[in-house]
Amino acid sequence: MHNVETSGQTSRWSELVDQLDGRLDELAQTFTTRVREIPEYGESQVTVQEITETARETFRRLIRGLKNGRGEGRDGLLDFASDLGSKRARAGIPPESLTSAVRLDFSILWAELLEIAKPQDAILLASRVDQVWRVVDEFATRTHTSYLTERVRMAQEESSIQREFIARLFNQSTPSVETSAQVGSALGINPDSRFALVAASGEPGARLRAAASQFGSSQHSRQRLFLHESGGNTYVFWALTSVRSRGSGTRGEAHGTEAAAQQLPPGVVDVPCGYVPEVLGLRALPAAARTAESLAALLRPRDSGPLSADSAWARLAQQNLQDAGLDLAAELEEALADCKGGERERLLETVQNYLTTGNVTLTSEQLFCHRNTILNRLNRFQELTGIDLAVPASAARLVVAWA
Structure with a gap:
């Protein structure tokens, strides 16, 4: 099979990975320089020293993963990724900025491999690119998952604290x-x-x-x-x-x-x-x-x-009056009880329209009646109920009664 790696290639791969291990400081410095170009990292509370130290430890564990594939060292790498995701969440790094930072790991590692490799290593690198990507991708996925989990926990904690303070406010009739x-x-x-x-x-x-x-x-x-x-x-x-x-x-x-x-x-x-x-x-x-x-x-x-x-002020007034045993609507019905034929309906229509417009001329236009007819109806309503619509305090009784 053409894709079976020879013992010589395996040995050469180990040599390349060992050389990477010897360049941890350079890898960390390159990462620090590039990640500081991401605005949110440059302005965050994460110090340059912390970024560099974390980058060095990240590359050390990634390189160990390249040496051992999915075997020894994988758990340590993923545990470190979980811790890193939580830290970046608490530091307030936006998710897209974290993703951009983690993506740098693969490009920096691969660029370093290309630099130390020889032309004859091209076939070996081509056969190993999937392994490099898989190790970095596992690290990136665990970091992102941990980040999101921490963000949810922080939001729940913040919400709980806020609810406590809000309850303290509302539980006092007059807060200090x-x-x-x-x-x-x-x-x-x-x-x-x-x-x-x-x-x-x-x-x-x-x-x-x-x-x-x-x-x-x-x-x-x-x-x-x-x-x-x-x-x-x-x-x-x-x-x-x-x-x-x-x-x-x-x-x-x-x-x-x-x-x-x-x-x-x-x-x-x-x-x-x-x-x-x-x-x-x-x-x-x-x-x-x-x-x-x-x-x-x-x-x-x-x-x-x-x-x-x-x-709703009229509704509120009506409710308060009813609670006190006063029903203005019932009083009006009683006052209009002696109306014959359609007189009651005509009076109510006219008065309700007048209360809306406040103008006799507009009321006559909307009801298609002569102005004198409107005045006669308003006078008749006053005669039956004792309510003079020209007096605001009296008119307010109707607004409340019909709320």
Whole structure:
């Protein structure tokens, strides 16, 4: 068989590998020079001395693997690879940078072999290239696997620590400045920043947890989500990237709500939940959580996204009045009970439209009625119910009653 290696070739291979073993310092120096060209290594906390020492030990073990194939020394090589992967993960080296660094091992070893070999060694090198690649590839695979395992462990450890600090924050009705500062440090955020918070339970709560899982790492630092769970409720909060817009009147309020809504993360924007769009600092989050929980209790089947106090204040007022034994809607029904024919429906349609527009002319145009007809209906409604829609406090009763 042409691929059977002779004893002379085996002996020559041992000689070449021995020469490699005598060039460990040169191999390590070459590796150090080239790996420092990778930006993440050049800027990392891994010192030049550590890189050089690790490279020397790596090549020593790789060369031992070349001497013994898959036999003696393989376990030591792979154990060293596991330790190296863990170290680089803890040093914060990005995975692509680690891959680039490990790939250097083969090219440097092979270049050194070509340099020390003679022309007549060409056939021998061709027959041994697979062995060199296999040894280096095993080392690289184990290093990468260990790196990923360590990264997962670190993420789990970081997540556990963060959950403890978040729980400490939410378990206090009014957290101290010291607690706020500690939590901010643990989460890597400014404790005095502005935040938004949502709350939900059941299936919507599960969707919030999924969103927090997807956007909870520092890799999504542009809008990183933080999770807290308590009493069957799921709370998610995040730092706002800009101050919510403010203005006077309805136009300014609408613009502010729109600006806040634009900051809703993709995984939250379509989840029915209670929503507090602006929270002033970490210390205010527990109170905001209670508000969001109350808003979540007001959700209705037709709601398809976060519900804020701006859009649900009437529902909230209605609920509080009902809890106090006052039912405005029932009072209105009783006041309109004597209406005959379709009068009740016409009055309700007119009043509801007027509450939306605040303008008699617009109401008449939308209902295709004469302006005087609209005025007559509004007067009739006042006569039956005692509610003057020109008085804001009276009109507010209707908004709450029909929330």
